[in-house]
Amino acid sequence: MLYISVLNTHKMHQSIQLSVDAVVFGYESGTISVLLIKRKYEPFKGQWAIPGGFVLEEESLEEAVARELKEETGIAINYLEQLYTFGHPKRDPRSRVVSVAYFGLIKPSAFKILAATDAEEVQWFNITELPSLFFDHEAILQMAITRLQGKITYEPIGFELLDTKFPFSDLEKLYTTLLGRAIDRRNFRKKMLSLNILDELDEKVSKGSGRPANLFKFNNKRYFKLKKEGIIFEI
Amino acid sequence: MLYISVLNTHKMHQSIQLSVDAVVFGYESGTISVLLIKRKYEPFKGQWAIPGGFVLEEESLEEAVARELKEETGIAINYLEQLYTFGHPKRDPRSRVVSVAYFGLIKPSAFKILAATDAEEVQWFNITELPSLFFDHEAILQMAITRLQGKITYEPIGFELLDTKFPFSDLEKLYTTLLGRAIDRRNFRKKMLSLNILDELDEKVSKGSGRPANLFKFNNKRYFKLKKEGIIFEI
């Protein structure tokens, strides 16, 4: 009996469907946002949801998630990190759908969002002002936010979220926002510079009032090296 | 056209199969082992593999992985942590199978392993002496080992791997083994005790030669509290 069930398993029509979801965060002047789509069709038409969809037979999960994101929002990003796989049997009341969630970081200013396929609308939402979401998408998003906040303790962050050239205060504000609290400017700068991932440029920018700031950029090589090695960052 | 394809998606026969795998580590007197099964049937009969199998329609991923582990090895554990989802289209040459890998820790001495269903044999393998494995199971195992080693920097470890009562030297040896290097006995003890997760018992044990050691046990409440909060542990 066991023998038969085992042999059959591989041919058995399992009828579990597999989807992917892309939680994409953006940062702009002190606000962390997440990209959501409004469903165009029934069921749940008009509900906000995390972009995503079904995996095709011949594509990898990474290809699937990048494709769905592109199709639904117009955004093409090449690096999404796997977050978690959600597989509760009743998470989608219609049928059994297991979803592999990914997350990524971008600068919203560098992309043009564009509703397509099953999205009626695409919009950035401040993560502190989220609408109610489809199925278990709130739980997925919550996990992604927690991961994002956790990341800054063991990895440098900012490269994907800031402009190529930026004043130091932008980086500081990003950390302040992610941590949700003020940080000591002097200590932060000291620590950041000691990591050797920033190159100070010979260029200044003025924001209209106040002393103009020197611009920095990330030193990609050292940034990604450090990211791989892991850091212990405690501010 | 888009409309139709979207509406169809949910009914479309996707024919991707979903499986789960359980990487179970054990520790015993200075050795970290992993539990593997030998496949009983073709194809790949006789190959060693990580225990696992297909997810059933009505069960969650966690239920599936616990069930498969129980069926194939006789081991029932209630906590397996999700590791990663492997979905390369060609990882199983027969058909498209996406697998959600989990990992867990146990004390081998507390369980009796027992080959069943599609396992011909079940065996603990020292992680430094692994056989060649089925498909991409080596990559899965490698990721699990990396995660296990990484865990000790941000979580206390040991509760699941050691006996209820243990001499301090057992804990020290566990860390030495996981880290793959010697640690300073005095500093390690100082740091461990300062975490407040150990209760010293009024009981001694003698290993035959040498001064008898005091026994300790983990204070479950504080251990799991700390585990949740996360620690930064750098020895």
Added chain:
DNA sequence: GCAAAAGTGTTGTTGGTACACCCATGG
């Protein structure tokens, strides 16, 4: 010249690291 933001150093404290000898038991 004043408002606004950028830039900068020092000191006390804490926690990490390095290091060597005595203790309790069994044989």
Added chain:
DNA sequence: CCATGGGTGTACCAACAACACTTTTGC
């Protein structure tokens, strides 16, 4: 009494935390 593993304290140093004033620009 010796071999074996268990148990302990101190001193140095590096890293973190706290803290306030000066500089440069626009208006």
